[in-house]
Amino acid sequence: MQDKMRIMVVDDEMIVRESFYHWFNKYGHDVETAASGDEALEKLEKRQFDLLFVDIKMPGMDGLELLDHVKSQYPETFVVIITAYGSIESAVTAMKSGASDYLLKPFKPDHINLVMEKIFQQKALKAEYQYLKSQVGEMTRFENIIGQSPAMTRVFDMIPEVAESDSTILLMGETGTGKELVAKAIHAKSNRANYPFIAINCGAMPESLLENELFGHIKGAFTGADKNRQGFLEIVSGGTLFLDEIGEISMRMQVDLLRVLEEKKIKRIGSNQTIDVDFRLICATSRNLDELISAGTFREDFYYRINVIQIPIPPLRERKEDIPLLIEHFLAKYSRETTKHTDRVDGEAEKILKAYDWPGNVRELENAIERAVVLSKSRTLTGRDFSFLKAPPPPESKGRSLLEMERHHIKAILEECGWNVSQAARVLGINRSTLHKKINRYELHKKEG
Amino acid sequence: MKNRKKHAVGLLAMGRVPEMALKIVSAHIYGYLNLSTCCLPALALPQECLDKKRLQYDAARIIQYLEGQSFPGCSKIIGLVEGDLFLPIFTHVFGEAQQGGTHAVISLARLQYRENGCRSPDSEFYERTAKVALHELGHLFNLFHCDDSQCLMHFSGTIETLDAIALNYCPYCRSFFTDACRRKELISLIK
Numbered sequence: 001m002q003d004k005m006r007i008m009v010v011d012d013e014m015i016v017r018e019s020f021y022h023w024f025n026k027y028g029h030d031v032e033t034a035a036s037g038d039e040a041l042e043k044l045e046k047r048q049f050d051l052l053f054v055d056i057k058m059p060g061m062d063g064l065e066l067l068d069h070v071k072s073q074y075p076e077t078f079v080v081i082i083t084a085y086g087s088i089e090s091a092v093t094a095m096k097s098g099a100s101d102y103l104l105k106p107f108k109p110d111h112i113n114l115v116m117e118k119i120f121q122q123k124a125l126k127a128e129y130q131y132l133k134s135q136v137g138e139m140t141r142f143e144n145i146i147g148q149s150p151a152m153t154r155v156f157d158m159i160p161e162v163a164e165s166d167s168t169i170l171l172m173g174e175t176g177t178g179k180e181l182v183a184k185a186i187h188a189k190s191n192r193a194n195y196p197f198i199a200i201n202c203g204a205m206p207e208s209l210l211e212n213e214l215f216g217h218i219k220g221a222f223t224g225a226d227k228n229r230q231g232f233l234e235i236v237s238g239g240t241l242f243l244d245e246i247g248e249i250s251m252r253m254q255v256d257l258l259r260v261l262e263e264k265k266i267k268r269i270g271s272n273q274t275i276d277v278d279f280r281l282i283c284a285t286s287r288n289l290d291e292l293i294s295a296g297t298f299r300e301d302f303y304y305r306i307n308v309i310q311i312p313i314p315p316l317r318e319r320k321e322d323i324p325l326l327i328e329h330f331l332a333k334y335s336r337e338t339t340k341h342t343d344r345v346d347g348e349a350e351k352i353l354k355a356y357d358w359p360g361n362v363r364e365l366e367n368a369i370e371r372a373v374v375l376s377k378s379r380t381l382t383g384r385d386f387s388f389l390k391a392p393p394p395p396e397s398k399g400r401s402l403l404e405m406e407r408h409h410i411k412a413i414l415e416e417c418g419w420n421v422s423q424a425a426r427v428l429g430i431n432r433s434t435l436h437k438k439i440n441r442y443e444l445h446k447k448e449g
Numbered sequence: 450m451k452n453r454k455k456h457a458v459g460l461l462a463m464g465r466v467p468e469m470a471l472k473i474v475s476a477h478i479y480g481y482l483n484l485s486t487c488c489l490p491a492l493a494l495p496q497e498c499l500d501k502k503r504l505q506y507d508a509a510r511i512i513q514y515l516e517g518q519s520f521p522g523c524s525k526i527i528g529l530v531e532g533d534l535f536l537p538i539f540t541h542v543f544g545e546a547q548q549g550g551t552h553a554v555i556s557l558a559r560l561q562y563r564e565n566g567c568r569s570p571d572s573e574f575y576e577r578t579a580k581v582a583l584h585e586l587g588h589l590f591n592l593f594h595c596d597d598s599q600c601l602m603h604f605s606g607t608i609e610t611l612d613a614i615a616l617n618y619c620p621y622c623r624s625f626f627t628d629a630c631r632r633k634e635l636i637s638l639i640k
Contacts, residue, residue: 019509019538025548026604082538106540109606421485 003120006030006048010040010066011055011082016105021054023112037061041069045378047341049077051100051119056083056090064093071098072378073346076126078119127203145181146329149319155182158311163189168261168306170246171284173313176363179284180244182313187240192280195239198232205246207253212269215256221270233266236279246306247287249297254302261305281306316358316365323354326362330369331381342373355416356389407442410435417444457484457630458586459523462491463511464531469571470557470578471529477579478586481617482626489520494532508534508545508554515552525589526552527582533558537600544581544612549591555581564608577611587622590629595622 007029009020017033032049034040036058036198043049052070056063067079081094086104094102100122101115145152163167163186171179180199187197202210218233232241242251249257260266261281265274283306292298316323327345335342345353358364372385400408410428417423425435438444458478460471478564498510511528520526534542534556543560546553558575563569569577580601587602595602600619605611618626 013537015537019536021536022509022545022548023536026588026594106535106538109542109604110610111606112539113604113606117562226533 003123004028004030004428005050005119005123006032006392007051007053008034008040008043008049009034009053010037010058010060010063011053013055016055016082027116027295037063037066037069040066044070044074044077045380048074048343048379051078051080053080053082056081056094057085064090064097067094067097067099076254077239078122080115080119083170086211096113145178145185146325147313147319147322148325151314151319152322155311155313159185160189162186162309162311164191165306165309166280168280169309169311170307171311171313172281173284173286174359174361175286176361177313177315178362179313180242182311183240183242183282183284184249186282187242187280190240190280192239196236197242198236199241199242199244201244202253203248207250210249210253210401211256213316215266215269217269218271222266224431225270228268231266231268233260233277234275236277238278240280240282242282242284244284245286246283247289247292251299254299258299258302258305278351320354323365324350326365327353327369330366331373334370334373338373340373340376341379342376342381343379345381346383349381349386352383352386406438407444409440410442411444414439414444414446457523458486458525459489459516459520460486461489461520461526461528461567463528464494466491466529466531466557468601470575473575473584474527474529477583477616481583482586482630484630487523489523489526492518492528494530496578499532500535503535504533505535505541506530506532506556508536508542508556511554512545512547512552524551525586527551527585527589528554529578529582530554530556531558532556539606543577543605545586546585546588548588548593550589553585553589555585559608560611562608573612576616577608580611580614580616583616583618587618587626592622592625592629595619597621604624 004027007020007024008033009017009024010033011017011020012035014035017035021031021033032043034043038061039053040052040054041061052066054063054066054070058066059070062386063081063083067081070077070079075098078100079098080101080103081090081099082103082105083090084105086102091102100119103111103115137156145156147153159182169183169186171182172177183199187193200210200213205213207269212229212231214231214233216229216234217225219225220230260277264277266277267274273340289298289303289307293300293303327350331343334340353365353368360367368386368389369381370390372381376385410424413427414421414424417427419436421432421439425432428435430438460474462468462471471488475488478484478486494506495511495514496504498514511530511534512605515526515528533543534554536542536545541559542556544553544555555578557574557578560581561569561574563573581603592602594604597603597619598613599615599617600622601614601617602619602622603614605614617623
């Protein structure tokens with residue numbers, strides 16, 4: 001049984017629109033009509049169509065112009081060109097522009113069925129292609145972490161390697177880079193996958209609460225302790241404990257945790273009885289622990305204990321090539337959740353999203369797309385939908401030399417142009433060889449990820 | 450109030466239509482669908498529906514014309530037209546019906562000939578007429594075109610494909626038809 005399609009007939013003659021409308025109704029297709037190219041584009045912006053029948057001769061935007069718009073903005077939509085004034089030239093132009101077929105009015109009733117059959121086949125092939133593409137897309141993901149940049153590929157490569165061992169891991173990365181996702185992926189790939197994974201944000205808890213959460217207590221240990229309670233160090237038995245924002249814990253907690261890591265034993269608060277524990281520890285921080293050690297707020301011995309294997313998670317601004325993939329992922333997610341049909345961003349919006357610095361990293365990008373999808377009234381997110389993203393402040397020039405400022409500016413433009421030297425030279429208003437000399441002089445290097 | 454006898458389908462000759470064609474269509478509608486029919490007084494083909502360039506009658510405009518007429522006592526109307534029918538986008542159509550509506554027309558003009566232009570024997574002509582009438586009646590009961598190439602609701606645009614279709618609905622379309630009749634309580638109008 002053939003699928004029902006969403007079809008739009010675009011023709012300035014009402015009688016033709018009506019004929020098509022009634023005809024496709026007899027197949028149970030969902031049919032809409034438009035009297036002009038502009039009306040058709042308005043309708044396309046509101047909902048998705050599988051197939052358009054477009055007349056060439058229309059006042060205003062003609063059919064071939066509309067075909068160009070549709071193929072550039074909605075490439076998944078098939079277009080069949082119809083005309084009463086056929087010529088080889090217009091047929092060739094239409095087919096070159098991506099039309100699926102070209103029909104001369106009036107056509108034999110059987111002919112339209114052949115065209116529809118062909119479109120069904122093409123649609124099925126396209127769906128299969130999309131499926132296969134999504135399968136390839138899965139390869140660019142790792143346990144829900146999205147990215148194909150060299151920096152993320154290195155992280156993906158490390159996950160299965162470190163998962164096999166039981167060593168403590170320290171994940172270093174800014175807030176919102178996905179440290180917990182990496183920790184979960186390591187847990188999922190490890191021998192402990194069938195045991196609990198417990199994540200605790202150390203920065204969100206005062207010391208006493210964190211201690212109670214980790215170690216548990218016995219009845220009467222303190223006011224309000226009316227019964228024995230297991231801590232997460234016990235509950236996680238056999239699994240993985242993820243301590244986020246480890247740089248925020250107190251010196252005393254560091255000592256306690258260090259002892260647990262060395263002895264693999266704990267005592268509940270208020271108890272003298274030791275309990276054996278078995279867990280793998282993954283810590284994460286967005287702070288520079290070396291600086292904390294120098295400042296005397298982080299113990300060096302604890303640092304070496306948790307920093308057996310270090311995995312740096314790159315900030316989003318250093319892997320901007322992943323932004324289109326992430327946009328696609330979050331658009332699909334929020335279109336599904338909000339039941340809106342927003343499924344694309346236009347060139348201007350993509351440019352804004354790529355140019356933005358993303359201090360909040362992937363989490364901030366996700367929130368930005370969610371907000372834009374919720375507030376958008378059309379299928380396509382435009383630059384205006386992201387106007388709330390503030391441009392990063394210009395670098396502080398106070399106390400910096402002219403050379404430093406020049407170095408910073410050249411670096412910024414090179415990154416903006418994706419290290420396309422010719423393009424960057426044009427933006428900077430200097431020639432390529434001058435730019436190459438300055439790149440060497442300032443020792444600028446393209447980041448690998 | 451006078452209790453007028455109500456029929457499911459009214460059959461109407463438009464132009465010079467053989468009486469036998471009406472009788473055959475009537476017998477098939479009753480035989481296949483158990484629906485009562487009646488033959489309505491013939492009408493002349495409305496000349497305003499003739500496209501003088503194409504020398505064909507506009508099927509949609511004839512249906513519009515029928516909508517303006519009164520056929521008391523009939524739930525559905527099928528007009529049998531002597532002339533050749535077209536829709537603006539098509540070179541010709543064998544018939545046209547309002548999807549889920551009341552009026553349909555079928556043209557006998559092309560049904561009398563084979564693809565090679567030779568005149569068909571009467572038996573072939575009447576069988577084709579019955580097939581097209583049953584197909585358009587299906588649309589009046591909101592049946593869609595069917596993918597089953599043997600089903601009466603399968604679309605055929607040529608005599609060759611029309612002849613290849615069996616004179617019956619597929620089980621799916623038949624069951625849909627029966628349900629539609631039941632919903633419209635036409636089963637009680639059996640002769």
